[in-house]
Amino acid sequence: MRTTDVIIIGAGAAGLMCAFSAALRGRQVLLLDHANKAGKKILMSGGGRCNFTNLYTEPANFLCGNPHFCKSALARYTQWDFIEMVSRHGVPYHEKKLGQLFCDNKSSDILEMLLDECAQAGVDLRLATTVETIEKTATGYALQTSAGEVHCQSLVVATGGLSIPTLGASGFGYQIARQFGHHVLPTRAGLVPFTITEPSLKALCGELSGTSVDCLASCNGQSFRENLLFTHRGLSGPAMLQISSYWQAGDALTINLLPDRDAERWLLDEQVARPNVELKTVLGEVFTRKMAGLLSEQWFASKPLKQYTPTELKGIATRLAEWTLVPAGTEGYRTAEVTLGGVDTREVSSKTMESQKSAGLYFIGEVLDVTGHLGGFNFQWAWASGYAAAQYV
Numbered sequence: 001m002r003t004t005d006v007i008i009i010g011a012g013a014a015g016l017m018c019a020f021s022a023a024l025r026g027r028q029v030l031l032l033d034h035a036n037k038a039g040k041k042i043l044m045s046g047g048g049r050c051n052f053t054n055l056y057t058e059p060a061n062f063l064c065g066n067p068h069f070c071k072s073a074l075a076r077y078t079q080w081d082f083i084e085m086v087s088r089h090g091v092p093y094h095e096k097k098l099g100q101l102f103c104d105n106k107s108s109d110i111l112e113m114l115l116d117e118c119a120q121a122g123v124d125l126r127l128a129t130t131v132e133t134i135e136k137t138a139t140g141y142a143l144q145t146s147a148g149e150v151h152c153q154s155l156v157v158a159t160g161g162l163s164i165p166t167l168g169a170s171g172f173g174y175q176i177a178r179q180f181g182h183h184v185l186p187t188r189a190g191l192v193p194f195t196i197t198e199p200s201l202k203a204l205c206g207e208l209s210g211t212s213v214d215c216l217a218s219c220n221g222q223s224f225r226e227n228l229l230f231t232h233r234g235l236s237g238p239a240m241l242q243i244s245s246y247w248q249a250g251d252a253l254t255i256n257l258l259p260d261r262d263a264e265r266w267l268l269d270e271q272v273a274r275p276n277v278e279l280k281t282v283l284g285e286v287f288t289r290k291m292a293g294l295l296s297e298q299w300f301a302s303k304p305l306k307q308y309t310p311t312e313l314k315g316i317a318t319r320l321a322e323w324t325l326v327p328a329g330t331e332g333y334r335t336a337e338v339t340l341g342g343v344d345t346r347e348v349s350s351k352t353m354e355s356q357k358s359a360g361l362y363f364i365g366e367v368l369d370v371t372g373h374l375g376g377f378n379f380q381w382a383w384a385s386g387y388a389a390a391q392y393v
Helices: 013-023 040-048 071-076 079-088 108-121 172-179 199-207 238-244 263-273 279-283 289-298 310-321 377-390
Strands: 002-009 029-032 051-054 093-095 100-103 124-126 131-136 141-145 148-157 184-190 212-219 222-230 234-236 253-256 323-325 338-343 361-363
Touching: 002 013, 002 172, 013 029, 013 108, 013 377, 040 051, 040 108, 051 079, 051 377, 071 377, 079 108, 079 377, 131 172, 148 172, 172 184, 172 338, 199 234, 199 289, 212 238, 222 238, 234 238, 263 310, 279 289, 310 323
Parallel strands: 002 029, 002 148, 029 124, 148 361
Antiparallel strands: 051 100, 093 100, 131 141, 141 148, 184 338, 212 222, 212 253, 222 234, 253 323
């Protein structure tokens, strides 16, 4: 039997951050993970370049049933704090767009930085180690693991959510939370592509697969201006991933394919200026030629602009600026970047991340009901929540 100050379950972004931050305070830290490699999600993130934070991080970029919960941690460990560490380690990075910071080289630069910090701080990292049972003791917690029994004063759950099960995601963190009396809010896939099954719309998506277009996507009072990507399965791209976090089954999406212009005014002006030009030609100056042709064939009978009445042009404008559709669903956890829902934050201290149900038990990262927008915000929550807990474990 072994005894240590702190045990952290999960060697992902939040767990690694918490581990070395606690060890730097002089705490003896044991970091466990059932996977054979730490930080697998870090490695695959950002297309292999890890979108590790966002310059414009603020609480408004996060969804949570308890909206004020994330404010404290985000204020105490900011994007600038993480950027300082990245710079100190000499990791080259760049801003891609909208404040999104990516590694110049590869995601492993961030993982190696975190592992270096853990090694320097004296963290004991044990991979391929499963936790079988957890019991509360008079002095903390007793864990039966595949490597034997271990005891600790403080236990940190950094097990992540359900997204991308091929990387080892599981509901183990929710199981621990329930064991110790916590309410777990319903979970669903977030930042995930939509699937389309309606035949004509699916055919359109299939024909346009690989085509990307700037749009404004809206649902349930939220809007995002980003690119939409047509796929054989439906709709993807940043705009769709963002709005998916606000979408529920059966909800309609509204997509403005001409976000930079008043569609009706533009078509009327084009009709006056170029009455003999066909609609598909005009649309081809805004969209790809293929997309313009398909929309003209399937949505509007393309003909010279002078042959449309003002009412018909208004209808075309409405279809382009307020394209409304109901997705069949999403691609689910298989491709979701995050998990919405999770451990109810009303039962967790926003200052310390400690359970209000069981002393010495902490929850950090994605296992909590805190979900960031696309663009580095979820990593920043991992860094901030991990750091916050580390100051008290």
